[in-house]
Structure formats: structure tokens, C-alpha cells
Amino acid sequence: MFMKKILVAGAALALMTATPALAQTTLKLATDSGAKGSPSGDAMDRWADLIEEGTDGEVQVDVFYQNELGSQAEVLDLLVAGDVDMMINWPITAYDERLGVLFTPYMVMSWEEAFDAYKPGGWVNEMLGGIWADLGIKFFGPWPEGFNGxxxxxxxxxxxxxxxxxxxxxxxxxxxxxxxxxxxxxxxxxxxxxxxxxxxxxxxxxxxxxxxxxxxxxxxxxxxxxxxxxxxFVTGVITMNQGSWEGLSEDQQKVVHDAAMTIMNEAFEQAKERNQYYVDKAKEAGMxxxxxxxxxxxxxxxxxxxxxxxxxxxxxxxxxxxxxxxxxxxx
Structure with a gap:
């Protein structure tokens, strides 16, 4: 009987060791534009997966797609209030008209100029970081899409x-x-x-x-x-409520930041090719x-x-x- 108890205890310990840690923190990640399966929806899923994997399950991420939490304005309200923790969003300018920098017409004219301006260290990127900070929002970087029309x-x-x-x-x-x-x-x-x-x-x-x-x-x-x-040049932004950010441990912050950089860099790599793909699809559809x-x-x-x-x-x-x-x- 004694040996049986030891074996049972050992099995339980092994199971606990093999099972990822239970989530200690749950973050809400949302977008105002993009259903599940869309490019932005896929990027959110990717960000969530990287965070959960990088924290060994200590941080759980619940993903909410377009219109699941409200309109474009309503979801931004939730982010600023801290009821949504993270977003890939296309912000309205009601909170701060300086966010209009994102929509300045004919600021860049080529993909190469856009990438140089918007990437970390670029002149547009630097401006945006300061504006978002004034709203209590941490700005990780852009999520570039391409030129509109x-x-x-x-x-x-x-x-x-x-x-x-x-x-x-x-x-x-x-x-x-x-x-x-x-x-x-x-x-x-x-x-x-x-x-x-x-x-x-x-x-x-x-x-x-x-x-x-x-x-x-x-x-x-x-x-x-x-x-x-x-x-x-249309780009979403990868953001997080500053209070939510400060509520994470340093190790968790590093995982969230690094994951954000990963999806940003992947968007830079994929944006031009993705845009051409949909140009071709639109032509095939008769546009x-x-x-x-x-x-x-x-x-x-x-x-x-x-x-x-x-x-x-x-x-x-x-x-x-x-x-x-x-x-x-x-x-």
C-alpha cells in the first residue's frame, strides 16, 4: 500500500510537470477591422499563440475579431479604458487629432519609402510612439497593409x-x-x-x-x-493599454513585445506580395x-x-x- 501511494504521487507529480502552467493572467486582444481568417485576424491569432507559448501558458489571450466587441470607435474606447488590453487597430482620431499623422495624404509614394518611414527607428514610427504614449497606450509598431485607392x-x-x-x-x-x-x-x-x-x-x-x-x-x-x-499608405497599429502592460512581469513583457515585433516584421515582409495577390484576385473577379x-x-x-x-x-x-x-x- 505504501509503494502504491508513492507511485500514485509520482505519477501526479509527473503529470503536473508535463502540463503547462495554468494561466495567471488573461489578456483581451481585439481588432476593429478583420474577421477570423482575414490577414489581420490571422496576425492576431499569431500574436496570441506566440504569447501563450512564450509564457508557457501563464498568459492566456482571448481574441475578439471585427464587430465582436462593438464599432471602431467603441473598441478604441475599450482599449483606452483598459477593458481591452491589446489591439491591432485602425484608430479614429477622436481622442487625439495628432493620430491623423497615420492618414497624412501623399506622405510617402513608394513601398520602399513607406517601409523606411514606418519601421522601428523610422521617422513616422518615432512620431507615432509619442502620440500614443500621451493617450496611455503603448505603441509597439505598425501593421502595414499598403497604398489605398x-x-x-x-x-x-x-x-x-x-x-x-x-x-x-x-x-x-x-x-x-x-x-x-x-x-x-x-x-x-x-x-x-x-x-x-x-x-x-x-x-x-x-x-x-x-x-x-x-x-x-x-x-x-x-x-x-x-x-x-x-x-x-494604410497601416494598422499594434498597441497595448499601458496599465495592462505594467501589470505584466518583466519576463512576460519581453514575450509580448517580442511577439509584437514578430508579427510586425512578418507584415512588412508579406504586405507587398499580399497586395499584389489581391490585385490579381480582383481582376479575376471582374473588377x-x-x-x-x-x-x-x-x-x-x-x-x-x-x-x-x-x-x-x-x-x-x-x-x-x-x-x-x-x-x-x-x-
Whole structure:
């Protein structure tokens, strides 16, 4: 009987040793844009897995995809309040208009310039870190997607004269609407969850904020054209509530940080190839992909900068705009 007790105790100890530690901390990770299986959804799953593996299960991560916790504005509220711990998100500018730096039109004009600006140590990256810190949010880095364009139904426009009869949906992010308006379009601010029906019923003629992935994946049945006007280099941001960050041990912080750097670096490696993949998919689905010439893009960029950058100075501050002017692509 004594030996039996020893064997049972030994087996129990071995089982405890072989089983990952029970979670001591649970973190909520959310996005405002991207269902499960989307590129951003996959990146969240990857971040969560790396954290759980790196902490040997001490930190559990619950993942919430697009619309599961509310609208774009509501989920950002939860992050700032600490009810959501981490996000890959595309922030609205209601909390701080300096976040409009993310949406500065024609700040960079090529993939190479974008990567240099947004990667850790890059001039845009440095600006964003300070802005997020003021909101009580830790900024790990960008989650880059690519250049956006104007997706439309029925017709597309290459000049302000052609654009004036098209009403294009934009999100509530300064200066998204202002940039599209400067290209000559009418605009309407519509929440992401209502965009398909708005295009379908003719409330708007298209979408003017997104890379081609989103317009192909969600709206290809109601869109005919994607015009690669490149007014913004679109990137999500990888963030964490500062209080949630400080609640982790140093070892756990290192795991969370390193995992964030991994998904950021993977996004940089994959973004250009992924974008081309969806250009090809959109063409196969019957969408017409329009690519303005370098001369046409430079003309658009010059005009939009002249219209929008002075507005931005009053919102984001002269110092930030001076940095942008000093580092932005030459036209």
C-alpha cells in the first residue's frame, strides 16, 4: 500500500510537470477591422499563440475579431479604458487629432519609402510612439497593409472634374475625407459595418479609404473599379493599454513585445506580395484595376498636399507638419 501511494504521487507529480502552467493572467486582444481568417485576424491569432507559448501558458489571450466587441470607435474606447488590453487597430482620431499623422495624404509614394518611414527607428514610427504614449497606450509598431485607392461602381475618375459626380464613403478619420475631397469627390462618413448596403442601395458610389484587399473581399459584388490613387499608405497599429502592460512581469513583457515585433516584421515582409495577390484576385473577379501613371500621381499628390497639409497643421501641430515636410517624398 505504501509503494502504491508513492507511485500514485509520482505519477501526479509527473503529470503536473508535463502540463503547462495554468494561466495567471488573461489578456483581451481585439481588432476593429478583420474577421477570423482575414490577414489581420490571422496576425492576431499569431500574436496570441506566440504569447501563450512564450509564457508557457501563464498568459492566456482571448481574441475578439471585427464587430465582436462593438464599432471602431467603441473598441478604441475599450482599449483606452483598459477593458481591452491589446489591439491591432485602425484608430479614429477622436481622442487625439495628432493620430491623423497615420492618414497624412501623399506622405510617402513608394513601398520602399513607406517601409523606411514606418519601421522601428523610422521617422513616422518615432512620431507615432509619442502620440500614443500621451493617450496611455503603448505603441509597439505598425501593421502595414499598403497604398489605398478609390473603389467605385459604374465609373471611375482620373480628374477632379470627373470625380465631382461620385460620392465616396470615408471613415471618421481626419484627414481621410479631406484627402478624398481634394481629389474632387463628394464624401460621406459611414461606419464599416454599413458600407456594403450603402454602395448596394446607391447611398454612395464607392469606398475611398482602403487597400484593394478590403474592397475585393467585402464589396466586389457591388464595385466595378479600383483606382490606385495611393493617397495614403494604410497601416494598422499594434498597441497595448499601458496599465495592462505594467501589470505584466518583466519576463512576460519581453514575450509580448517580442511577439509584437514578430508579427510586425512578418507584415512588412508579406504586405507587398499580399497586395499584389489581391490585385490579381480582383481582376479575376471582374473588377477593373486602374493604375495612374507616375505623372498623374505626382499631379494628384501636389494638389492634395496643397489643399490638406495646411489644414493638418492646425490639427496636429506645426512641429509634426515640419517633420513631415522635411521627410516626405519628393514630387
Amino acid at each position: 478609390i473603389a467605385s461602381s459604374g465609373k471611375y475618375a482620373m480628374t477632379p472634374e470627373e470625380a465631382k459626380d461620385l460620392k465616396i464613403r470615408v471613415p471618421a478619420m481626419f484627414p481621410m475625407a479631406e484627402s478624398v475631397q481634394a481629389l474632387g469627390y463628394q464624401t460621406a462618413t459611414i461606419d464599416w459595418s454599413e458600407v456594403f448596403s450603402a454602395i448596394q442601395n446607391g447611398t454612395v458610389d464607392g469606398d475611398g479609404a482602403n487597400i484593394i484587399y478590403w474592397d475585393y473581399e467585402y464589396f466586389r459584388d457591388v464595385l466595378d473599379y479600383y483606382n490606385q490613387t495611393k493617397q495614403q 477593373t484595376y486602374v493604375e495612374p501613371s507616375e505623372e498623374q500621381l505626382n499631379a494628384m499628390a501636389k494638389h492634395v498636399r496643397e489643399q490638406v497639409w495646411p489644414m493638418m497643421e492646425g490639427r496636429v501641430g506645426k512641429d509634426i507638419m515640419d517633420t513631415i515636410r522635411a521627410n516626405a517624398s519628393e514630387l
